[in-house]
Amino acid sequence: DQQVKQNSPSLSVQEGRISILNCDYTNSMFDYFLWYKKYPAEGPTFLISISSIKDKNEDGRFTVFLNKSAKHLSLHIVPSQPGDSAVYFCAAFFSGTYKYIFGTGTRLKVLA
Amino acid sequence: EPEVTQTPSHQVTQMGQEVILRCVPISNHLYFYWYRQILGQKVEFLVSFYNNEISEKSEIFDDQFSVERPDGSNFTLKIRSTKLEDSAMYFCASSGLRTDTQYFGPGTRLTVL
Numbered sequence: 329d330q331q332v333k334q335n336s337p338s339l340s341v342q343e344g345r346i347s348i349l350n351c352d353y354t355n356s357m358f359d360y361f362l363w364y365k366k367y368p369a370e371g372p373t374f375l376i377s378i379s380s381i382k383d384k385n386e387d388g389r390f391t392v393f394l395n396k397s398a399k400h401l402s403l404h405i406v407p408s409q410p411g412d413s414a415v416y417f418c419a420a421f422f423s424g425t426y427k428y429i430f431g432t433g434t435r436l437k438v439l440a
Numbered sequence: 441e442p443e444v445t446q447t448p449s450h451q452v453t454q455m456g457q458e459v460i461l462r463c464v465p466i467s468n469h470l471y472f473y474w475y476r477q478i479l480g481q482k483v484e485f486l487v488s489f490y491n492n493e494i495s496e497k498s499e500i501f502d503d504q505f506s507v508e509r510p511d512g513s514n515f516t517l518k519i520r521s522t523k524l525e526d527s528a529m530y531f532c533a534s535s536g537l538r539t540d541t542q543y544f545g546p547g548t549r550l551t552v553l
Contacts (some may be wrong), residue, residue, distance in 0.1 A: 426471065427498070
């Protein structure tokens, strides 16, 4: 049941450059998408979300883009900082349920 | 800033034993959740709880699992007879409304020997 996929298990980016993390989904009923960041031995920390009625949401250095026709969302981090190094999970939700469906995560490493 | 807390941080148990994992959700939240993450795999939903009853559960949440809100602050996950494959990180989460963002605790690492 791979409804939410993150096809890149890892990504390395130079400090100050843009990090782009991608996520694809298959279920067109999802109406809310979120990005979480996770450090080792900690729980997922909420970063940013987007409703399916929007195509962009921005919060400081973080921007999430949603392309519903392609069933694709991406998280842009600009500029990337070493403290951004973590595993990033996208998650999807639809109003008929209570649960988040998570992707498998992308490990981001920002090099100083 | 309010946060979800979980205890213990690490629990080691023998196969067949019962374990209880504890969570204190954010105080004004009404919806509570358990997720788990087996090492190297994705975070998976187990169960959601609202108004003192289960509102949704996954196929993982079989008869070995139960949840309870024994008082006004704690939310517990009980595994009646642990199996080796129950070894995982267990995350509690809470939200104010069903459609609100879910906030996660730091997790309990369960190791079943």
